[in-house]
Amino acid sequence: MTTKKKIKNVTRRLFRFFSSPTDVLNSWITEPGKYERMVDFLNWFDSTSSVEETLSQAQRDWDLRITNFRDFDSLSKECCLEIGFGGGRLMVPASQFFTRVIGIDVHLSFKKAREFLRLQNIENFQLKRRNELQAIESQSVDFIWSFIVFQHFDSFNEVMFYLSQIKRVLRPNGYCHIFFGKYSGAGIRVVRPQEFNKRECSLFIDPTFFYQNLRKMGFRLIEHEEMMPKRLNLPLSQVNESGQARVLFRK
Numbered sequence: 001m002t003t004k005k006k007i008k009n010v011t012r013r014l015f016r017f018f019s020s021p022t023d024v025l026n027s028w029i030t031e032p033g034k035y036e037r038m039v040d041f042l043n044w045f046d047s048t049s050s051v052e053e054t055l056s057q058a059q060r061d062w063d064l065r066i067t068n069f070r071d072f073d074s075l076s077k078e079c080c081l082e083i084g085f086g087g088g089r090l091m092v093p094a095s096q097f098f099t100r101v102i103g104i105d106v107h108l109s110f111k112k113a114r115e116f117l118r119l120q121n122i123e124n125f126q127l128k129r130r131n132e133l134q135a136i137e138s139q140s141v142d143f144i145w146s147f148i149v150f151q152h153f154d155s156f157n158e159v160m161f162y163l164s165q166i167k168r169v170l171r172p173n174g175y176c177h178i179f180f181g182k183y184s185g186a187g188i189r190v191v192r193p194q195e196f197n198k199r200e201c202s203l204f205i206d207p208t209f210f211y212q213n214l215r216k217m218g219f220r221l222i223e224h225e226e227m228m229p230k231r232l233n234l235p236l237s238q239v240n241e242s243g244q245a246r247v248l249f250r251k
């Protein structure tokens with residue numbers, strides 16, 4: 001880290017220390033509602049300067065990260081589900097492959113996400129709130145993914161909630177691909193509301209700990225990767241390393 005970056009980090013931490021705490025979950029629930037323009041709304045979830053940029057970045061993430069595994073082509077394509085769909089950008093490429101695309105999220109701006117999806121002529125989608133996941137039929141989903149979401153949870157309990165629902169709704173031949181914020185210490189690190197800055201990561205998980213939990217729950221790990229490039233057009237290096245790890249698994 002450069003000296004300039006270090007000073008910026010210390011200043012930011014000091015500022016956070018003396019300001020009021022930010023509720024992590026509540027910030028994800030309410031903040032998107034503040035954005036009127038579509039590009040600003042989309043930018044809240046994944047940095048962008050235009051709708052076109054969002055769409056091309058989503059296509060790249062879908063092709064080169066989320067579905068970039070051997071068995072994707074042979075998967076049944078009746079139904080897929082995204083945990084934390086944000087503005088809906090990844091549901092756009094998903095809708096070209098699957099008959100039905102379900103998005104789960106906690107925010108209060110589903111109307112805006114629907115508008116975005118309809119502007120892309122997408123109709124085969126359903127947006128559902130976190131607690132509605134429990135009403136989805138057991139063993140009915142062929143593919144589940146979550147990208148840049150698990151690192152924004154406020155506790156490991158939330159991870160366990162989703163893993164137990166994945167176990168229930170995934171079809172016996174289905175696949176699940178989860179990207180999560182990695183931690184180099186043991187177990188997990190949760191950022192306290194006093195230290196939390198909106199949009200930043202709040203949960204970091206030691207990959208080994210995550211994989212142990214998956215195995216304990218009876219999942220079979222197919223692939224995992226702990227070192228990935230942040231920007232896909234540049235080689236993996238110290239300055240181009242993603243903060244995420246990924247794990248692909250089945251029941």
Ligand SMILES: C[S@@+](CC[C@H](N)C(=O)[O-])C[C@H]1O[C@@H](n2cnc3c(N)ncnc32)[C@H](O)[C@@H]1O
Nearest residue numbers: 028045046084085086105106107147148149152
């Ligand atoms: C950085 S955005 C990523 C959105 C989308 N996956 C993408 O790649 O564009 C993080 C998303 O996680 C959602 N999120 C945060 N906590 C959540 C929770 N407990 N359950 C479901 N979604 C959550 C936020 O509302 C937000 O839409």
